[in-house]
Amino acid sequence: MRWRTNKSKVAMVFGVVLALALGGAACGSSSASGGGKVQLSLVAYSTPQEAYAQIIKAYQSTPEGKNVTFRKSFGASGDQSRAVASGLTADIVAFSLEPDITRLVKAKLVPADWNAGEQKGMVTDSVVVLVTRKGNPKGIKTWSDLTKPGVEVITPNPFTSGGARWNVMAAYGAQIKTGKSEAEGVKYLEDLFTHVPVQDDTARKSLQTFTSGKGDVLLAYENEAIFAQQKGQKIDYVVPDDTILIENPVAITTRSKHPKEAKAFLDYLYADKAQGIFAANGYRPVTKIGAASKFPTPKNLFTIADFGGWADVTTKFFDTDKGIMAGVERKIGVSVAKK
Amino acid sequence: MASSVASSTLTKHAIRWAALTYLLFLLVLPLGVIVWRTFESGLGPVITSLISFEALHAFQVTAIVAVLSVIANTVFGVGAAVLLVRHSFPGKRLLNALIDLPLAVSPVVVGLALILVYGTFAPAGGWLTDHGIEIIFSTPGMVMATIFVSLPLVVRAVAPVLEEIGIEQEQAAWTLGARSFVTFRRITLPAIRWALAYGIVLALARSLGEYGAVAVVSGRLVGQTQTLTLLVEERFQNFDPITAYSASFVLALVAVIILLTIKLLRPKGDVS
């Protein structure tokens, strides 16, 4: 008898939950465009999320953008690139470093001439900076300060994070550009990584590791540091004299169903208004607008091209078995394991 | 006799305190931190963050994905448990071992595996996409990933109890002429209902909390394929801990409420 009563109770609860779930599915967001509106899919890395939200709003108040809606996806740059390679629909892709676009070029999802334009396909710039606690209590100003005894450096793992790769090339490049040899540059990297107590898997996580109290200095993108400051985190940052220019690419895909509208949006990203929004969010604009001047210019700014471009650098430094960084990690691993 | 009574009381207390201490440090304190962090700035910010567009959509997506995957795994779970405990057939041991295997697969690999088969550029996935069925980067893919990671839970909750209660009553029913399905419905199912309930709650909790595998196959479409766990991660990344902790708190609350409901439904007479 009791079972029957409880059975009906269970059935009722079950039914209600099911109804809610299916009802939710039924009125689930229909993303299909209707009534003359075109929907563009933007697949981007996570840091410019707010910037793009503002840019899209601005775009939709222009005549070209009036009838355009956006489906947006944000995530770690590598993850997003692989998602598009696996079939995630995208009209415009924006990543934090070039290899994530190259992957799609190889998969024939982005045209090979994506970087033939005036800006070479790059829509924003940044630089690698040294992020410190507010007031810079340890007085960290240069790359050599990082390898002083007792200094803890936070950087993500270069094999799981694109951001970490920019950090490594900035550190290495700073040595080379100040006259050291390749061997000395690699030695510096070994020294540096013995000072790294935590290697988070993404750049954002290492930013959070730092802001939650671990480490004395964080290697990060300038725009990340500015973002954290805007969100109230108590940090300062130093733009070292020698550092690398970070260039963030953007491209239209080959399988876009609205190539014209996608191209129009892409062009808008270079308009003064959009570049100004990027600047307000901490990115260095690529066009010559007034806001660009508020970013300090490092004395000795170099680019990835100085080291042969990402294709060469990825093989030479970041091959998981034979790359220079694999060697660095192994050397430290063995030496630390012996302690 | 007196000493064994005394020592058994001592043992009883020792066991109780060992268990409670373990749970204090491993469960209660961490949960306390979550509650504290959620309500640090008061109730207002919590409510505001939970009724935002993204949060409401995330609730919806999570509810659909979790409920569908739990239903699927419950049906499979009960069926597989009955098969494993009450029948013998070639390959039974293999089936038994295979059922637990999905838990051992790293979330990144789950996503990779599903994409390799059902992705747009994969053989099976391509065929489905051509016929208008989107699996990966859409709800079906997320349901599949969630089913994958919670597959063994209902089976493993039900099977030991099926084994424990034995077959006499079912045999009695058969000899009285009842067909297998009637026997199942009126004798087996009621006998395992408590274990089944535990299994369902476990599976539901797991489905609510899954992050890695779902993240890979979801496409992270804002407002469309973002589950609560994805929202939590994204909000943490953007230095919005209030929303992140609030959403986590809600996930925990749902698990507690479901378990509470099941406990309340338990007939009072059925006490060990």
Next chain:
Amino acid sequence: MPRSSSTLTPDDRLGTAQPAGGGPGDVSRRGTSSAGRSRPTPGATLGLGIATIYLSLLVLIPLAAVLWRSAEGGPGDFWQAMTTPEALSSLKLTVGAAVIVALINLVMGTLIAWVLVRDNFPGKAVVDMLIDLPFALPTIVAGLVLLALYGPGSPLHVNIAYARVGVVVALLFVTLPFVVRTVQPVLLELDKSMEEAATSLGASSAATFRRIILPNLLPAMLSGTALAFARAMSEFGATVLISGNIPFQTQVSSVHIFGQIESDNVHGAAVVSAVLLVIALVVLVSLDVLQRWGARRG
């Protein structure tokens, strides 16, 4: 609803404490007939077919695809990818931590289930409800709160973050519910008449536990432990935050695999995944065999 096990005759029960049946695969000894294991009826065959299809579509075929990718380039490439220093060190850490965690769960999980079923104290119902929460929480939250409690800045002045112990603690958190929830229902169903008979015959509580209760619980205990082990092998989100993720020290295989995928080395990722799968399968089968062996000895 009358309890089923009370219909057993005294011969079956006293003295030898017949175990519940060492695992789903065992041939039942309940009662006298072996009717616990019937030939497949048409319904059972259909059910088996459906279960196989379900399992195949969702689990087997996708995993086979991963194994397929791992086999690219033949056994030489497989071995090479498996024996890189990073892969080996992460495998050692992952399997080692999973074994430790499984053993701790075996003991503590059973203990906790015992306390929740057989003991009584104020707040028991609340504790019971909290057990499932590690599942419901996203792993990043688990990692963050454990870091807040037991990392730098811990209010308890305990710092086990960025060390291997941190990995174990994170894994203990995410695997907590497994053994507890598989043992609890069995404990609830356990027929007390055997224990009462043994006690009235003069057996101490330890002996009663060892010879009567434990054999009945063992299948569920091992079943839950197998689940905990499997889960500990695959955990990513919670460990990655608290472990510090240093290669060769605190990097678990899931992160290594992620690194391989990020570097467009799907083959390397597939190889390590395949190795983990094989190890998991071996352990799961061993636990199953252990269940049967324990049942027969009972």
